[in-house]
Amino acid sequence: MMMTEVNKRKLVLPRLVLTFLLLFTSITNVVAGTTSRFVRSEWPSVDIPLDHEVFAVPKGPNAPQQVHITQGDYDGKAVIVSWVTPDEPGLSQVHYGTSEKKYDFTAEGIFSNYTFYQYKSGYIHQCLLDGLQYDTKYYYKIGNGESAREFWFRTPPKINPNASYKFGIIGDLGQTYNSLSTLEHYIQSGANTVLFVGDLSYADRYQYNDVGIRWDSWGRLAERSAAYQPWIWCAGNHEIDYMPYMGEVVPFKSYLHRYPTPYMASKSSNPLWYAIRRASAHIIVLSSYSPFVKYTPQWQWLREEFKKVNRDETPWLIVLMHVPMYNSNEAHFMEGESMRAVFEEWFVHYRVDIVFAGHVHAYERSYRISNIHYNVSAGDRYPIADKSAPVYITVGDGGNQEGLAGKFRDPQPDYSAFREASYGHSTLEIKNRTHAIYHWNRNDDGTKVPTDGFVLHNQHWGTNLRRRKLKKHHLRDVVGWIASS
Ligand SMILES: *[C@@H]1O[C@H](CO)[C@@H](O)[C@H](O)[C@H]1NC(C)=O
Ligand SMILES: *[C@@H]1O[C@H](CO)[C@@H](O)[C@H](O)[C@H]1NC(C)=O
Ligand SMILES: *[C@@H]1O[C@H](CO)[C@@H](O)[C@H](O)[C@H]1NC(C)=O
Ligand SMILES: *[C@@H]1O[C@H](CO)[C@@H](O)[C@H](O)[C@H]1NC(C)=O
Ligand SMILES: [Fe+2]
16 A cells, blocks of 8 residues: 555654654663673683792792781871791891881881691781881881892872872782783882772682692782782682681681781771771771671771761772672672662762772773662662762772673663773872872783773762763763773
């Protein structure tokens, strides 16, 4: 049957509507998030053999090894230096000063040792250097004679809302060739402090005495960065080391002996959760594997810590945890729900700027969203856009031996802005109290490739007007980055 002119004209309008709809949908798709189609070529996720030079034991009898530092107080005027002497305790002393080879000060520390199955650890030293000057380069020496080793670090600027500072974010590192690549790319980034979101050595993938041996090798691998700048530690599931088959049932035994944190400075009762302030940032570290429900010590501590946050002094509020609260990967899906139900409301109320997590071996970034209205007798069960909410970023892609979490859930949820399963690290470059520049850098099998990035506007110092503008910029930046990658 032939179509009449009238009928044809009638069809024009629906066609226009359809065209608009299609156009609109394709825009919404971009806005709703991108699943990167980048597929990395294979590079085996195997641990580097123990006799490889990256694990080399330093020369000299009983020479200090596995040197690493972390912040030693609340505000950045102290550093904890930690190292291992393999054969005998030796001195727990650190000589330090502000000019090279000239050590005006000496600090005295302590050491401990532990067993794990039949493995006997070396002597693990911890030494606090305090009363340091801000924004100053310090040189330090440990060990003596032919076994002496020298390093340096730079203290952060004094707490100041306008201070600029560059953080790096690494998670789930392990000790494979991919881990080494991440570490090398991170070192090139020029960032000043690592926010480490858990799962250090993956030594628990080994059995019996090899567990302790792989904690040691990881310490020697990480030293190339961790001896020169603080790594802010957060515990993951691979730190639990619960291995009843060999009689090891004390959680976090190796980790707690080896990686001290300044928890008492923030009135925490446990090294697994604490807070520090550094330059213009207030950083809160949580433990996904310690009790956190209402009335537990971690919950009570966090409630008090949030009250202490002063955005006039430290405009940037950053939270670190191991298990992500927003994760659209098949791997570890929903594991963060229990903590989200307890803490998300506070994150929104206190306007946390950004939450970093690891655990999932891929990269994912959310929009500012929250899901705090749901309760079992009400039906509001979907995350909604919320300008008071943090951005959630998962960087569990340091490169450990378990490989990548390559299977994202389909379709991509609206709250998920960008996701990609490859190895890398992030940097957060705070410029002043209003602006920070965030990047995720994919290793891309040897070459550092910046892949995702945006300008982060401060939750406290960005006005509503500014935030609304940001939303547009933010999306444009994201689309721009994706387009240029
Ligand atoms: C610690 O070292 C001392 C001295 O070498 C040794 O006697 C002790 O057994 C060690 N303790 C543990 C728990 O390994
Ligand atoms: C920080 O910078 C802002 C904007 O330039 C200025 O108004 C404020 O006084 C500065 N604050 C401090 C403590 O220097
Ligand atoms: C649960 O949700 C309903 C509907 O929004 C609300 O009236 C009620 O106060 C909520 N209860 C709790 C304990 O949050
Ligand atoms: C803060 O940094 C941003 C980005 O570098 C810059 O555009 C802005 O002018 C700075 N604000 C002030 C008050 O210096
Ligand atoms: Fe994990």
